[in-house]
Amino acid sequence: MKVLVLNSGSSSQKSALFEIDRRSCGEAPEPLWQAKIEWSGPAPELVVNAASGGTIRDRANIVDRRGVIEHMLETLWAGKTRVLGSASEIDVVAHRVVHGGPHLTDPIEITPAVKSTLAHAGAFAPLHSRSELEGIELVDRLLPRVPQVAVFDTGFHRTLPRRAAQYPGPYDWFEEGIRRYGFHGINHQYCAQRAARLLDLRLESLKIVSCHLGNGCSLAAIQGGESVDTTMGFTPLEGLMMGTRSGSIDPGILTYLVRETSMSGEDLDAMLNRQAGLLAISGLSADMRDIESGITKGNTRAQLAFDMFVHHLHKNIAAMASVLGGVDVLTFTAGIGENSAKVRSAACAQLSFMGVKLDADKNSRLRLEGEISSFDSKVRILVIRAQEDWAIAQASLRIIEHSRRGQGKSFFT
Numbered sequence: 485m486k487v488l489v490l491n492s493g494s495s496s497q498k499s500a501l502f503e504i505d506r507r508s509c510g511e512a513p514e515p516l517w518q519a520k521i522e523w524s525g526p527a528p529e530l531v532v533n534a535a536s537g538g539t540i541r542d543r544a545n546i547v548d549r550r551g552v553i554e555h556m557l558e559t560l561w562a563g564k565t566r567v568l569g570s571a572s573e574i575d576v577v578a579h580r581v582v583h584g585g586p587h588l589t590d591p592i593e594i595t596p597a598v599k600s601t602l603a604h605a606g607a608f609a610p611l612h613s614r615s616e617l618e619g620i621e622l623v624d625r626l627l628p629r630v631p632q633v634a635v636f637d638t639g640f641h642r643t644l645p646r647r648a649a650q651y652p653g654p655y656d657w658f659e660e661g662i663r664r665y666g667f668h669g670i671n672h673q674y675c676a677q678r679a680a681r682l683l684d685l686r687l688e689s690l691k692i693v694s695c696h697l698g699n700g701c702s703l704a705a706i707q708g709g710e711s712v713d714t715t716m717g718f719t720p721l722e723g724l725m726m727g728t729r730s731g732s733i734d735p736g737i738l739t740y741l742v743r744e745t746s747m748s749g750e751d752l753d754a755m756l757n758r759q760a761g762l763l764a765i766s767g768l769s770a771d772m773r774d775i776e777s778g779i780t781k782g783n784t785r786a787q788l789a790f791d792m793f794v795h796h797l798h799k800n801i802a803a804m805a806s807v808l809g810g811v812d813v814l815t816f817t818a819g820i821g822e823n824s825a826k827v828r829s830a831a832c833a834q835l836s837f838m839g840v841k842l843d844a845d846k847n848s849r850l851r852l853e854g855e856i857s858s859f860d861s862k863v864r865i866l867v868i869r870a871q872e873d874w875a876i877a878q879a880s881l882r883i884i885e886h887s888r889r890g891q892g893k894s895f896f897t
């Protein structure tokens with residue numbers, strides 16, 4: 485089985501091809517082929533790596549988005565990164581869809597009806613939705629016989645109880661779709677399952693606080709494998725301070741700015757999503773590596789940005805723990821969570837009252853993933869490598885295999 489994953493973001497398009505057989509559940513294999521397009525910069529940059537050793541890194545001289553994605557996909561079956569004899573060897577194409585809106589939660593095979601529901605849900609995340617629908621249309625055209633599946637980043641949080649999902653605004657908001665959805669669900673769910681496996685404990689018995697700390701940052705409170713609260717809400721702007729996003733601020737600031745300045749909705753959106761967070765406070769960079777090196781050079785704004793990031797982080801971890809009524813496992817994942825021993829150490833230091841005790845040596849030496857709690861910590865602390873594309877590939881395969889079995893067929897027979 486060959487599953488192609490398309491993971492389109494507002495500023496980049498990632499893609500990976502996995503080969504899956506009956507035994508390959510659990511451990512994430514290396515993909516056969518991986519590609520990324522960065523849309524920022526003077527021209528889109530394409531980077532492709534094939535397991536066979538072939539690589540491409542160039543600036544595409546095609547300007548239209550579809551043309552660049554098509555060019556990226558062609559590197560699967562042509563040129564030095566070729567890993568397929570032809571496009572027809574692909575069995576399933578899986579798309580990460582950021583926002584499923586109120587009606588789409590579970591992974592689903594994409595039909596014309598699903599496409600139209602997706603188009604309506606686009607109002608909730610216009611930037612992402614445009615590139616997701618573009619990807620689906622392109623695959624329809626290039627690989628018309630290949631089934632496509634949508635896997636939703638909001639889906640894992642469908643189990644949020646109403647008291648956590650409803651905003652204390654007008655009662656009717658909920659029915660109108662203005663509610664807390666939560667994001668990073670594909671990775672939060674993967675981390676919870678991976679944590680149980682690494683610790684050899686039953687997921688059903690665990691209270692987990694999952695910290696996804698990358699360009700976007702969110703926490704999830706997970707009980708018995710289900711999300712019961714999370715820090716992101718209606719959009720991926722709520723909650724923690726992030727690279728360029730503010731996280732939660734007093735909404736009164738927005739009404740003040742609209743009233744007292746000439747800022748439009750679009751201006752506010754740009755300010756809170758792209759010109760806030762670590763970038764705005766440090767005046768240096770949205771990248772935690774630059775913040776940490778700024779601190780070593782005595783940059784006081786970098787120090788403030790770091791301190792604020794950690795403040796919001798441990799405050800919200802404690803909030804998630806209180807929702808769970810305790811915590812057994814704390815997991816760190818994504819770019820900052822996996823790589824910044826300093827962030828993990830500073831956040832955990834403030835959580836010692838909850839029985840969180842980091843092993844400083846394990847924390848600073850860790851490579852990739854593993855346990856970093858001290859032997860007497862009441863809470864097990866793990867670093868887990870994000871494997872979003874692999875989780876998407878597995879989810880899509882399950883749904884396609886299920887529908888094939890319903891028709892008396894299977895990919896694996």
Ligand code: AMP
Pocket residue numbers: 697698699700727770771772773818819820823824
């Ligand atoms: P992601 O969205 O998961 O790709 O995470 C991207 C972010 O991870 C970057 O913006 C950096 O802030 C952060 N990051 C990556 N590597 C490191 C590192 N070695 N130390 C600290 N932060 C890192």
